[in-house]
Every structure is written in C-alpha cells, then in structure tokens.
Amino acid sequence: xxxxxxxxxxxxxxxxxxxxxxxxxxxxxxxxxxxxxxxxxxxxxxxxxxxxxxxxxxxxxxxxxxxxxxxxxxxxxxxxxxxxxxxxxxxxxxxxxxxxxxxxxxxxxxxxxxxxxxxxxxxxxxxxxxxxxxxxxxxxxxxxxxxxxxxxxxxxxxxxxxxxxxxxxxxxxxxxxxxxxxxxxxxxxxxxxxxxxxxxxxxxxxxxxxxxxxxxxxxxxxxxxxxxxxxxxxxxxxxxxxxxxxxxxxxxxxxxxxxxxxxxxxxxxxxxxxxxxxxxxxxxxxxxxxxxxxxx
Numbered sequence: 503x504x505x506x507x508x509x510x511x512x513x514x515x516x517x518x519x520x521x522x523x524x525x526x527x528x529x530x531x532x533x534x535x536x537x538x539x540x541x542x543x544x545x546x547x548x549x550x551x552x553x554x555x556x557x558x559x560x561x562x563x564x565x566x567x568x569x570x571x572x573x574x575x576x577x578x579x580x581x582x583x584x585x586x587x588x589x590x591x592x593x594x595x596x597x598x599x600x601x602x603x604x605x606x607x608x609x610x611x612x613x614x615x616x617x618x619x620x621x622x623x624x625x626x627x628x629x630x631x632x633x634x635x636x637x638x639x640x641x642x643x644x645x646x647x648x649x650x651x652x653x654x655x656x657x658x659x660x661x662x663x664x665x666x667x668x669x670x671x672x673x674x675x676x677x678x679x680x681x682x683x684x685x686x687x688x689x690x691x692x693x694x695x696x697x698x699x700x701x702x703x704x705x706x707x708x709x710x711x712x713x714x715x716x717x718x719x720x721x722x723x724x725x726x727x728x729x730x731x732x733x734x735x736x737x738x739x740x741x742x743x744x745x746x747x748x749x750x751x752x753x754x755x756x757x758x759x760x761x762x763x764x765x766x767x768x769x770x771x772x773x774x775x776x777x778x779x780x781x782x783x784x785x786x787x788x789x790x791x792x793x794x795x796x797x798x
Contacts, residue, residue: 543612
C-alpha cells in the first residue's frame with residue numbers, strides 16, 4: 503500500500519474563525535494565480551481533492567483552497583446547534599472575504615455542490631465560475647407533505663437518535679482502511695488509504711474513529727424549500743458546469759428537468775462512475791474542469 507503522490511506544491515494548513523468556530527482549510531499554489539475553492543461533501547474532508555489538485559497543478563497554474571466544513575475533518579464541531587445551509591454559506595463567505603480571495607472559481611461535490619450553488623446565488627459577486635460534481639438536486643422527503651409540525655417532530659426524533667449513537671471505533675488505522683474499502687469498493691487501494699489517513703483520528707486510548715460529527719447527517723435540519731432552492735439557482739450569475747455520474751445520486755443538480763433554472767449552464771454525464779466521480783474518473787473530470795475554467 504503506497505501513499506498517494508502529492509500535488510506539485512505541498513499543501514499548507516490554515517485556520518479561520520466563523521460563528522466562534524475554529525475552522526480549517528488547506529491551501530496549495532501561488533496566491534497570484536486564479537483561486538479555486540473546492541467544497542467537499544458530507545462525511546468527507548478537504549484532502550479528498552488531493553488527486554484532482556495534483557492533476558490540475560501539473561497542467562496549469564492555480565491557487566487552490568479546500569476547507570473542512572464545520573463538523574468535518576480538522577474543523578470544530580458545533581456545540582448546541584445543528585448544521586444548516588445558512589451556517590455552511592456563512593462559513594464559506596468568511597473564508598473568502600477574510601482572506602480577500604474573491605471572486606473565486608467555486609467547485610463543490612455532493613452536499614458541497616449544493617452549498618456551492620446556493621452560495622453563488624446568494625453572493626454572486628464572489629463567484630466568477632461554478633462547477634458542481636454530483637451536486638444534491640431537488641430531493642424530497644417521505645414526510646414532506648405531512649406539514650411542518652410533522653417534519654420538525656421527525657427532525658427531533660432523528661437528532662435524539664444521533665445523540666445516542668456511539669461513533670464507530672477501530673483498533674488501528676489498518677482496520678479503518680479495511681472499512682473504507684468495504685464501504686467504497688470502487689476506490690483503488692491508494693485512494694482508500696489516502697482518504698482514511700486524512701479522514702481518521704487517533705483517540706486518547708489509541709483507537710481510531712472518523713473525523714466527522716454524527717449530527718452532520720441529519721439533513722432534516724438543513725432546510726430549504728424547493729421553491730427557495732429554485733430561487734437561488736435562478737440568482738446564479740456565474741457560468742456553471744455540472745458533471746454527473748452514470749451511477750450517481752438519484753437526485754442531482756441538472757437532472758429532473760432542473761437545467762431550466764440556470765442562466766448559463768452545461769451538463770456532462772460521465773459513464774462508469776459513481777457518486778465520488780472525481781475519484782472514479784479523475785482524468786475526465788479534470789479535463790472538463792480545465793476546459794471550462796480556461797474558457798473566456
């Protein structure tokens with residue numbers, strides 16, 4: 503099992519504050535180059551982008567930023583509240599504006615794709631181009647027609663259930679790696695090891711667990727209505743590239759006749775790829791992104 507090759511310029515870790523949380527981001531490249539901000543999905547982390555960054559760094563000059571979302575990776579977990587789109591958007595605004603990075607080329611995967619799209623709709627002046635990889639689209643819940651009271655009750659039930667859930671622990675990093683491969687058989691051995699190495703943390707008694715808060719997976723508390731999502735999509739001014747996978751999520755941005763809500767958009771579906779499309783078909787994703795970002 504060999505470690506994944508590093509980007510041409512080694513990443514450096516930095517911290518910033520948002521809503522009193524100490525959040526983490528990783529930076530590559532020259533700050534004078536165009537800035538690309540990459541936002542990972544749920545239960546993932548900033549180093550999920552290493553392969554893509556290594557590939558793009560080899561063929562062009564970019565300045566990359568990859569934050570760990572609150573509750574993920576090396577960023578703080580929230581205390582006494584949840585993980586809502588409003589909070590994620592605020593954190594991203596703080597990262598960009600505190601460091602004078604904008605306007606940026608914004609990339610998001612899965613939940614990060616939804617966050618990136620909504621951010622571009624709320625803060626269009628901070629985003630010059632937008633790339634969504636398997637971004638969460640218009641998804642519905644079984645109880646969506648039951649009324650707001652029923653939805654809040656279900657959120658409360660799930661939150662209480664998560665409060666009592668013990669994070670899974672592993673005797674050593676190798677055992678965690680085996681679990682990563684079992685859960686994601688499409689990954690190569692190198693990819694699985696790299697994601698495990700940066701996604702697990704050793705506890706005081708010596709065991710390992712994953713670097714994400716269990717509460718991040720209660721999507722009932724994230725909260726945006728379908729008409730609100732459409733309103734934000736319509737507000738995006740940046741040219742937008744959507745890249746989806748043949749075996750990806752059921753509800754993706756751009757699917758189900760949702761392209762109509764974007765001003766300047768193109769959609770590419772990639773064969774033989776699952777939801778982690780940037781791992782499954784790295785070369786195709788990188789080429790599509792580079793062609794799009796270099797276009798005037």
